[in-house]
Amino acid sequence: MTSTSKSPWILHYNASSCNGCDIEILAALTPVYDVERFGIINTGNPAHTDIFLVTGGVNEQNKVVLKNLYDQIPEPKVVVAVGICATSGGVFRDCYNISGGVDTIIPVDVYVPGCSVRPESLIEGIVKAIGILEQKRAAMEKTK
Amino acid sequence: MNILMSIIGAVLFLLLAPLIGGLLMGCDRVLTAHMQSRVGPPILQPFYDVAKLWHKEKAFTSPVEMIFTTAYLVLMAFSGALIAMAGNILLVVFALALAHTFLVLAAYSANAPFSNIGAERELLSVMIAEPVLILLAAGFYLVTGSFQILDLFKLNVPAIVFMPGIFIALGLVVILRLRKSPYDISTSEHAHQELVKGVTTSFSGRSLAKVQIAHWYEMILLISLSLLFFARQPIFAAITVIVGFVLLLVIDNIFPRVTWKMTLKSIWLVTLFLGVLNLVLLGIFGVLL
Numbered sequence: 342m343t344s345t346s347k348s349p350w351i352l353h354y355n356a357s358s359c360n361g362c363d364i365e366i367l368a369a370l371t372p373v374y375d376v377e378r379f380g381i382i383n384t385g386n387p388a389h390t391d392i393f394l395v396t397g398g399v400n401e402q403n404k405v406v407l408k409n410l411y412d413q414i415p416e417p418k419v420v421v422a423v424g425i426c427a428t429s430g431g432v433f434r435d436c437y438n439i440s441g442g443v444d445t446i447i448p449v450d451v452y453v454p455g456c457s458v459r460p461e462s463l464i465e466g467i468v469k470a471i472g473i474l475e476q477k478r479a480a481m482e483k484t485k
Numbered sequence: 486m487n488i489l490m491s492i493i494g495a496v497l498f499l500l501l502a503p504l505i506g507g508l509l510m511g512c513d514r515v516l517t518a519h520m521q522s523r524v525g526p527p528i529l530q531p532f533y534d535v536a537k538l539w540h541k542e543k544a545f546t547s548p549v550e551m552i553f554t555t556a557y558l559v560l561m562a563f564s565g566a567l568i569a570m571a572g573n574i575l576l577v578v579f580a581l582a583l584a585h586t587f588l589v590l591a592a593y594s595a596n597a598p599f600s601n602i603g604a605e606r607e608l609l610s611v612m613i614a615e616p617v618l619i620l621l622a623a624g625f626y627l628v629t630g631s632f633q634i635l636d637l638f639k640l641n642v643p644a645i646v647f648m649p650g651i652f653i654a655l656g657l658v659v660i661l662r663l664r665k666s667p668y669d670i671s672t673s674e675h676a677h678q679e680l681v682k683g684v685t686t687s688f689s690g691r692s693l694a695k696v697q698i699a700h701w702y703e704m705i706l707l708i709s710l711s712l713l714f715f716a717r718q719p720i721f722a723a724i725t726v727i728v729g730f731v732l733l734l735v736i737d738n739i740f741p742r743v744t745w746k747m748t749l750k751s752i753w754l755v756t757l758f759l760g761v762l763n764l765v766l767l768g769i770f771g772v773l774l
Contacts, residue, residue: 344536347527375523377514380530385681388544388689391537415689416542478540 345391345417345478346471348380352390352414356407356443358397361457362424366394369460376464379471387413392470395449398426398439404446411447417477419470421451423463428452491570498569498705499562506701507531513734520738535697541690546595553591554692554699560584561699565706568713571635574625578618581706585611588684588696595687603683606670609745613752614658620760621655621710624648627767637716645714645721650763652714654756659707660733661752664700667740668748 355363369376370383384390387410399407411420422443425431430441443449450473453466511528518525527533545551564580567573585607592604622632628647629636637644645652661668670680685696708726715722743751 343540344533345540347533348530348537372521372523375518375525377518377526378524380526380533386686388687389682389685389693391541415544481542482540 343475343478346475348382349391349467349471349474350382350384350389351392351394351467352384352387352410353394354396354407354410356395356397356399356403356427357439358424358426359457362396362427362455365457365460365463366396366423369463374460374464376467381467388415390414391418391474392467393418393420394423394467395420395427395443396423398430398433398436398441399443399446400438400440404440407443407446417474417481419450419474419477420447421453421466421470422449423453423466424458425454425456428454431456491572494569494571495566498566502562502565502705503698503701506704507535509704509730510701512730516731516734517738520734531697531701535694538690538694538697543691544689545692546597546600546687549594550591550688550692553587553594554688554695556587557584557591558695558699558702560587561702561706565702565709568634568706568709571633571638573632574622574634575632577634577710578615578622581618582611582615584699584703588699591692591696592684592687597687599681600684600687603680603686606680606745607684609749610661610668610670613749614662616753617651617654617658617756617760620651620756620764621648624651624764624767625713627764634713637713640716643715643718643721647767648714648763650759652711654752654760655711656729657752657755659711659729660736661748662707663704663733665733665737667736667743668752669742670745670748 353363353366366383368374387393391414393411393414395407397403411418420443422428426433427443428449430436430439433439434441440446451466451470453462455462458466508528508531510531511526514530515525515528560580561584564577564584567577567580589604589608589611592600592607595601624647625634625637625644626632628644629640657668670683685693688696711725711729712722715725
């Protein structure tokens with residue numbers, strides 16, 4: 342276990358979510374779940390981010406923003422699709438303005454389904470993401 | 486002998502300051518978490534953060550960013566080492582100002598709007614802090630008759646007796662420079678979301694790690710500056726640091742952020758009334774002592 346898994350900083354972006362999953366993400370930061378125990382900080386800044394949490398099915402207007410944020414995050418980075426809309430588009434899948442999931446725009450590493458997602462499953466998803474982050478760092482150091 | 490002592494002092498500062506600074510940041514985060522009835526991160530968390538940042542991809546927003554952030558770190562360490570060497574207090578004040586200038590330049594070089602606002606706020610906070618530091622140097626001169634920090638240790642009565650006003654003004658500046666609320670106008674650490682990460686917005690990876698380490702140096706530097714008021718009184722000095730630190734955390738947790746105008750007004754008013762009055766009285770009555 343390296344420093345990468347001890348300090349995963351998070352960026353949260355709402356790509357046309359209904360706010361249900363966003364509230365659950367914020368709930369994970371409250372004293373009940375207190376994710377800062379694991380060194381997790383909600384940074385709000387792509388330059389400082391390791392784990393990118395995206396909620397919502399991604400509509401035409403925030404496609405560009407999502408791609409832009411993803412590109413600004415320095416490697417190693419992991420993308421977590423939070424909630425059923427982010428994983429597949431959910432009930433909005435067939436809407437004319439919805440692209441149907443985050444992985445239609447950027448590569449996704451962890452899918453956390455649920456409507457809305459429970460903080461417990463979200464934390465489990467982030468723990469999975471930390472594992473992938475660690476693998477990516479190892480791969481990065483190998484290529485150096 | 487004196488030269489040897491100063492070199493040992495400087496080396497000890499350069500090695501120990503980041504360790505103690507990082508640990509203090511860790512204590513800060515744990516105590517803050519407890520005040521909010523959370524468990525909080527491990528006490529070594531700041532070191533994990535910096536180690537992680539060091540292994541991130543090297544992504545610079547401008548070619549000069551690395552030079553400026555490195556200069557910030559080096560100058561901050563240099564100013565602190567000067568205090569540890571019991572050198573010239575004026576040189577410390579000017580080296581500190583130069584260090585901050587490099588941080589501001591680094592933030593400006595990114596050419597991104599949020600980073601620029603952060604740089605402006607940082608510049609403002611330097612401007613707010615500078616008069617107090619100059620008053621401090623002038624006060625020390627009036628008390629000891631020189632700008633050499635070493636002479637403070639030759640006083641029979643600690644400097645706090647002569648300069649309580651300047652000490653209070655310095656206390657406010659410490660809160661401002663540690664970027665804690667209510668004065669966290671240049672970066673918004675933790676969960677405050679007015680200016681997301683302010684002056685550090687555009688830094689990532691190693692640049693951010695350097696800024697972080699420089700911040701630890703600055704913390705210890707400011708604490709050392711306040712300790713100079715208690716030269717040869719280690720017990721009082723220790724009590725002041727501990728009480729000051731806890732007070733700082735309480736203030737950080739119960740006050741929301743004040744605006745930059747409020748910051749400017751309140752700190753300059755305190756500087757003007759307490760600091761300048763202190764200096765004037767010292768100038769008039771100092772001769773009689």
